[in-house]
Amino acid sequence: MSHLAIIPILLPLAAxxxxxxxxxxxxxxxxxxSLASALMMVAIAALLxxxxxxxxxxxxxxxxxxxxxxxxxxxxxLSALMVAVCAALALPALIYASGGTDALGRHFHALFQFxxxxxxxxxxxxxxxxxxxxxxxxxxxxxxxxxxxxxxxxASAGLAYVVLNLxxxxxxxxxxxxxxxxLGTLNMADMAGALARVPTADQALVRTAASLLVxxxxxxxxxxxxxxxxPRVYGAAVAPAAALFAIMTKVGxxxxxxxxxxxxxxxxxxxxxxQPWLMPLAIATIVAGTLxxxxxxxxxxxxxxxxxxxxxxxxxxxxxxxxxxxxxxLFYLVHSTLVAGGFFLLAGRIATARGEAGDGFRTGQTAxxxxxLGAAYLVFALAIxxxxxxxxxxAKLMILRSIQEAPFGPLxxxxxxxxxxxxxxxxxxxxxxxxxxxKPAPAxxxxxxxxxPALAMLTMLAASPLLVAFAAPVADYARATAEQxxxxxxxxxxxxxxxxxxxxxxx
Amino acid sequence: MELIVAAGIGLLTACGLYLVLRAETFSVxxxxxxxxxxxxxxxxxxxxxxxxxxxxxxxxxxxHTDPLPQALVLTAIVISFGMTAYLVALALxxxxxxxxxxxDDGDPT
Numbered sequence: 001m002s003h004l005a006i007i008p009i010l011l012p013l014a015a016x017x018x019x020x021x022x023x024x025x026x027x028x029x030x031x032x033x034s035l036a037s038a039l040m041m042v043a044i045a046a047l048l049x050x051x052x053x054x055x056x057x058x059x060x061x062x063x064x065x066x067x068x069x070x071x072x073x074x075x076x077x078l079s080a081l082m083v084a085v086c087a088a089l090a091l092p093a094l095i096y097a098s099g100g101t102d103a104l105g106r107h108f109h110a111l112f113q114f115x116x117x118x119x120x121x122x123x124x125x126x127x128x129x130x131x132x133x134x135x136x137x138x139x140x141x142x143x144x145x146x147x148x149x150x151x152x153x154x155a156s157a158g159l160a161y162v163v164l165n166l167x168x169x170x171x172x173x174x175x176x177x178x179x180x181x182x183l184g185t186l187n188m189a190d191m192a193g194a195l196a197r198v199p200t201a202d203q204a205l206v207r208t209a210a211s212l213l214v215x216x217x218x219x220x221x222x223x224x225x226x227x228x229x230x231p232r233v234y235g236a237a238v239a240p241a242a243a244l245f246a247i248m249t250k251v252g253x254x255x256x257x258x259x260x261x262x263x264x265x266x267x268x269x270x271x272x273x274x275q276p277w278l279m280p281l282a283i284a285t286i287v288a289g290t291l292x293x294x295x296x297x298x299x300x301x302x303x304x305x306x307x308x309x310x311x312x313x314x315x316x317x318x319x320x321x322x323x324x325x326x327x328x329x330l331f332y333l334v335h336s337t338l339v340a341g342g343f344f345l346l347a348g349r350i351a352t353a354r355g356e357a358g359d360g361f362r363t364g365q366t367a368x369x370x371x372x373l374g375a376a377y378l379v380f381a382l383a384i385x386x387x388x389x390x391x392x393x394x395a396k397l398m399i400l401r402s403i404q405e406a407p408f409g410p411l412x413x414x415x416x417x418x419x420x421x422x423x424x425x426x427x428x429x430x431x432x433x434x435x436x437x438x439k440p441a442p443a444x445x446x447x448x449x450x451x452x453p454a455l456a457m458l459t460m461l462a463a464s465p466l467l468v469a470f471a472a473p474v475a476d477y478a479r480a481t482a483e484q485x486x487x488x489x490x491x492x493x494x495x496x497x498x499x500x501x502x503x504x505x506x507x
Numbered sequence: 508m509e510l511i512v513a514a515g516i517g518l519l520t521a522c523g524l525y526l527v528l529r530a531e532t533f534s535v536x537x538x539x540x541x542x543x544x545x546x547x548x549x550x551x552x553x554x555x556x557x558x559x560x561x562x563x564x565x566x567x568x569x570x571h572t573d574p575l576p577q578a579l580v581l582t583a584i585v586i587s588f589g590m591t592a593y594l595v596a597l598a599l600x601x602x603x604x605x606x607x608x609x610x611d612d613g614d615p616t
Contacts, residue, residue, distance in 0.1 A: 140589070155604050162593065165593075166590055170543060170545075173550060180576065
């Protein structure tokens with residue numbers, strides 16, 4: 001049995017523990033361990049992508065207990081892609097943090113590594129209860145990262161965020177209890193089979209549990225009307241933490257996609273669970289996010305609102321279902337995560353460069369290095385709005401093409417196109433305030449050096465053009481992923497070719 | 508027994524939800540604690556309510572209780588306990604920094 005599937009979880013976990021142990025050794029040692037781990041994660045993610053790219057599905061039975069009795073990790077194309085996006089986002093964020101953000105509080109690197117472990121674990125697990133555990137790991141780390149660097153707004157935003165997620169966890173557990181009580185299994189592949197055999201008496205209970213599960217994932221993904229927490233929380237976090245948070249909403253989207261295609265789609269009980277309302281809610285999410293961006297008074301809050309828009313866009317494509325739509329959604333997911341993460345880093349840079357005014361839309365001192373920052377701003381803004389020739393345009397075009405036949409298609413088109421136009425206006429207006437409406441800086445302010453943060457930001461800047469340059473392989477991979485998701489390959493890999501394994505089921 | 512357990516879970520959930528919806532930190536923490544009790548009971552009951560039965564396969568014993576929900580409950584208890592502790596610490600810090608209790612820091616961002 002290859003141990004490849006568990007390395008992306010163990011490595012950051014070990015690095016996080018090492019960072020805790022090295023607390024007395026100083027920040028430099030923690031940075032070295034943390035950066036080394038993030039670098040290795042990128043290499044491992046590349047290995048995973050290459051391995052999963054062959055179409056192989058690796059099933060790693062923890063403790064060597066076979067599914068469905070033990071917990072399994074499943075490494076397929078989708079998991080590998082998500083782990084790769086996570087690694088690609090984490091490394092620049094860590095480089096940025098090593099430029100000084102990590103010194104604002106204690107244990108930044110340990111929390112960051114634990115969050116990565118939670119994220120990769122959530123992407124790799126094939127068991128619903130294990131998914132809950134990894135959700136909690138990544139949430140706990142995110143609670144710590146959110147309040148990193150003190151501040152009144154952060155503690156207050158953090159409080160609401162923790163309460164919301166604890167309530168979400170309670171709903172998650174109730175759903176798991178009901179599902180286990182009725183289906184007798186929590187293994188995602190095994191559940192698909194059990195759902196098909198649910199007796200009529202239990203059907204209402206199963207549908208309730210499945211709906212609760214969807215609500216929890218919608219809360220994590222920030223689907224309207226559960227999206228209002230996000231701008232405030234993401235806007236309050238320090239830049240590298242916010243950049244990593246950009247992938248946290250995608251965990252919700254990932255879970256929704258995984259559960260709806262691999263588990264719910266095959267059984268008549270739950271097949272039509274998402275159909276009637278996911279598309280309207282996705283459209284409402286796009287509208288709410290766009291309005292939030294219009295109303296925001298800080299750059300980081302604008303970017304956070306655009307993260308909400310990206311959730312809506314993704315779920316619109318997922319609601320449309322079908323191979324084309326899911327492939328387009330995956331391409332958009334890679335693009336939107338990396339660009340939003342980079343934009344958060346840029347917002348952090350701009351806030352540092354403008355001194356007291358921060359990234360607020362008010363007159364401040366002239367930003368240091370305004371030309372470099374302005375050029376980076378232009379690239380991120382074009383990419384996030386979906387203006388050619390950057391990746392946002394390609395991704396949105398793929399989504400628009402794939403959803404035109406879907407119900408609510410014309411409405412979704414309108415919302416998607418407006419969600420490109422209005423943020424463009426917002427970002428143009430913001431830029432004119434941030435860069436042009438400025439008074440000369442007092443001479444005494446320290447020169448902002450082109451250090452690690454700038455390097456991190458420039459790395460993220462390359463993501464969108466690279467995604468365009470390699471659009472064909474990425475799109476091919478996304479299409480193959482969508483096909484694999486909709487086939488029964490994963491369930492066969494987990495449970496063996498004969499799904500009716502002789503196993504004792506509870507009544 | 509089923510009726511009592513079900514009614515108890517319902518009551519705990521209702522009280523918990525009511526308290527969570529209040530805008531005072533203490534009530535919210537208390538409400539979340541009640542909610543997590545309700546959740547633990549749901550998880551526990553998902554293995555069916557069986558009295559005086561071993562959670563192991565023993566030869567000659569026909570009635571068993573399902574050990575898996577007990578393991579799930581243990582995990583859930585540990586997590587919710589830790590989370591509540593963190594929440595209390597965070598609430599104290601938020602109060603220390605803003606001088607006010609509650610969730611609104613007066614900054615609408």
